[in-house]
Amino acid sequence: MSQPPKDASAVILLRQNTDPRDPEVFLVRRSEKLAFLGGFSAFPGGQLDTSDAEVKVSNSTDAETAAAISCAARELFEELGVLVARGTESLTKGQRVSLLDDLESGRMSWPALLRHYNLRLDASDFTFVGRWVTPPFSARRFDTWFFLVNCPLKQEPNVVPGELSSGEWITAGRAHEQWQRSEILAVPPTLHALKTIADGLTPDIVERFLAIPQAHREPVRRIEFRPNYICFPVRTPTKPPATHTNCYLIYNSREILVIDPGSPYKEEQQTLAAAVDDLVREGRSVREIILTHMHPDHVGGVNSLREHLGGQVRVAAHRFTAEPLADTVPVDRLIEDGDLIELSGSPRIVLRAMHTPGHTRGHLCFHEERTGTLISGDNIVGLGSVLIDPPEGKMRDYLESLRRMRVLPDLSIIFGGHGPAMVNPYARLDEYIAHRLEREQSILEAVKEGAETLQEIVAPVYADVSPKAHVMAERAVLAHLQKLEADGLVFYEQEGWHAR
Numbered sequence: 001m002s003q004p005p006k007d008a009s010a011v012i013l014l015r016q017n018t019d020p021r022d023p024e025v026f027l028v029r030r031s032e033k034l035a036f037l038g039g040f041s042a043f044p045g046g047q048l049d050t051s052d053a054e055v056k057v058s059n060s061t062d063a064e065t066a067a068a069i070s071c072a073a074r075e076l077f078e079e080l081g082v083l084v085a086r087g088t089e090s091l092t093k094g095q096r097v098s099l100l101d102d103l104e105s106g107r108m109s110w111p112a113l114l115r116h117y118n119l120r121l122d123a124s125d126f127t128f129v130g131r132w133v134t135p136p137f138s139a140r141r142f143d144t145w146f147f148l149v150n151c152p153l154k155q156e157p158n159v160v161p162g163e164l165s166s167g168e169w170i171t172a173g174r175a176h177e178q179w180q181r182s183e184i185l186a187v188p189p190t191l192h193a194l195k196t197i198a199d200g201l202t203p204d205i206v207e208r209f210l211a212i213p214q215a216h217r218e219p220v221r222r223i224e225f226r227p228n229y230i231c232f233p234v235r236t237p238t239k240p241p242a243t244h245t246n247c248y249l250i251y252n253s254r255e256i257l258v259i260d261p262g263s264p265y266k267e268e269q270q271t272l273a274a275a276v277d278d279l280v281r282e283g284r285s286v287r288e289i290i291l292t293h294m295h296p297d298h299v300g301g302v303n304s305l306r307e308h309l310g311g312q313v314r315v316a317a318h319r320f321t322a323e324p325l326a327d328t329v330p331v332d333r334l335i336e337d338g339d340l341i342e343l344s345g346s347p348r349i350v351l352r353a354m355h356t357p358g359h360t361r362g363h364l365c366f367h368e369e370r371t372g373t374l375i376s377g378d379n380i381v382g383l384g385s386v387l388i389d390p391p392e393g394k395m396r397d398y399l400e401s402l403r404r405m406r407v408l409p410d411l412s413i414i415f416g417g418h419g420p421a422m423v424n425p426y427a428r429l430d431e432y433i434a435h436r437l438e439r440e441q442s443i444l445e446a447v448k449e450g451a452e453t454l455q456e457i458v459a460p461v462y463a464d465v466s467p468k469a470h471v472m473a474e475r476a477v478l479a480h481l482q483k484l485e486a487d488g489l490v491f492y493e494q495e496g497w498h499a500r
């Protein structure tokens with residue numbers, strides 16, 4: 001996780017002869033199977049290849065920019081079949097297709113291919129419009145160079161199946177409206193590009209692109225994958241590979257809900273408080289601080305935020321969260337399964353609380369029907385795995401909670417307690433359920449074959465996990481055994497587990 005972000009490039013492809021007042025860009029949808037931002041609307045691009053730096057780029061000022069341009073051109077060619085290189089004009093469409101085939105099949109490297117066909121990259125075809133760094137809530141982080149590129153005449157982008165599932169020419173304004181209607185999901189640099197281009201291809205467009213510090217690698221804090229839901233990852237002492245816990249700021253015209261301000265670190269608390277203040281300054285008030293569950297990495301910043309807001313703001317949670325926190329983080333209002341929390345103002349936002357124990361006894365999830373949004377806390381996370389640690393953790397309850405989430409209608413996104421938002425809710429839930437049932441099955445088999453202690457069971461069942469994680473695995477095995485015991489399939493006797 002502390003690894004530096006990897007260099008990458010992305011191309012904002014502009015349609016040739018587009019209306020400069022309402023320009024069209026080529027927006028792609030990333031395959032839902034991708035670990036990084038699967039299902040998001042984005043621009044074509046990808047990680048730098050070592051060979052990208054071997055390509056000579058005319059009119060380039062420095063080697064680093066040249067490599068980023070070479071990467072941008074290669075990714076654009078690989079993902080959309082669009083080749084932006086001087087000399088391409090003389091190639092037929094068929095020749096371009098066979099070039100792409102040479103590259104994809106590995107018959108020719110990117111630098112060799114350009115040399116062989118006498119093609120030349122020119123920096124003036126790639127307008128630099130910013131460098132954005134992925135927030136540290138993702139295991140995969142990129143330092144991405146964005147380039148504005150005109151699609152060459154006579155070339156039409158074509159999504160090469162694989163990393164992308166579809167793509168289309170769309171005016172930046174319309175794409176931005178789709179995001180506002182919660183129809184598409186996009187990350188901050190994509191949204192910034194859409195907004196900037198929607199204001200027209202004016203002479204100052206590059207300045208407008210570069211006018212915010214995030215376009216100069218300043219870390220992005222406020223991530224609005226979906227309008228009115230700000231994901232604000234704060235650094236916490238959490239379970240690796242996660243290093244951050246997602247705090248959510250849900251807002252409309254008049255009110256703000258803060259879910260899980262989890263950081264115990266002063267600097268992080270101040271940054272979060274400043275983000276809340278920004279929303280308040282625009283005429284809103286904080287309605288409540290809500291807790292999904294009692295773990296320290298989800299409640300560590302509650303008292304500080306409450307104090308910052310003048311001590312007036314209520315804290316709400318489930319009874320089984322309030323009880324263990326009574327001496328440290330006082331809870332003022334109890335939330336029960338089925339309770340509705342409605343923000344006054346517009347748009348209308350109504351969250352329905354679901355008591356979903358398993359990870360902890362008092363765990364709450366929040367479901368908004370209108371947009372199919374599920375705030376899942378630590379029941380489903382976008383990074384790492386969920387630990388079920390008895391006695392607070394109960395596998396039987398956990399599976400039941402997962403099944404309750406699985407039958408919610410029309411889910412379109414899950415906002416987890418850690419990691420990026422998940423756009424394939426049902427696939428994710430199925431995966432979680434299947435994973436637990438598989439583990440359960442192999443634990444039962446190990447017991448049947450004579451393994452009695454937690455250590456003996458962990459060894460064969462968690463053969464795929466590093467021995468360092470075996471202490472945690474023992475907790476998970478215990479949780480499974482307790483469920484199997486409740487199911488009447490195993491029993492505990494003479495300090496050992498046995499099958500019935």
Ligand SMILES: [Zn+2]
Pocket residue numbers: 293295298359378
């Ligand atoms: Zn937790």
